[in-house]
Amino acid sequence: MRGAGYLLVALGGTFWATNGIASRLVFDSGRIGAVDLAALRIYGAAAILGLGVVTILPRLSRGSLLRLAAFGILGVNLPQWLYYEAISRISVPIALVIIYTAPVIVTAYERIARGDRPPRLVYASIVVAIGGVIGAVVGGDGGIGALSAAGLLLAVATMITYSGQILL
Secondary structure (H helix, E strand, O other): OHHHHHHHHHHHHHHHHHHHHHHHHHHHHOOOOHHHHHHHHHHHHHHHHHHHHHHHHHHOOHHHHHHHHHHHHHHHHHHHHHHHHHHOOOOHHHHHHHHOOHHHHHHHHHHHHOOOOOOHHHHHHHHHHHHHHHHHHHOOOOOHHHOOHHHHHHHHHHHHHHHHHHHO
């Protein structure tokens, strides 16, 4: 059973890693836009996951159903759509560097709203993460002026909604 778990983690990581690149290739082909690809992915996931939800639906309270719906819309659908919009305008690596600074937002929320004090190493990690974003966005092919402002804003919006997904 443990081997199956490792295999599933490896497959999940592989699929996750190739998603952005494959999506960008689809966008560049001109056959499908960001909204359509996001919808395809979201509807596919909803159909598969919906089968599991149907089995537990009778046991869910009204509050649980509302939280589940909010998570589906705000924590899954919105970040997916924003992500595809972002990578249709800027490169996948730059979008991902921005998006994966979401733990900075989560840490700030935990510190400010909940009063949790993270270890000093977390603060050092935040500095490194922000430095990486600055390096990725400012450096490279033509610098920041060569990047789409809309793409950068969409990547930041994705990062914020991804932070919300983590906190939900």
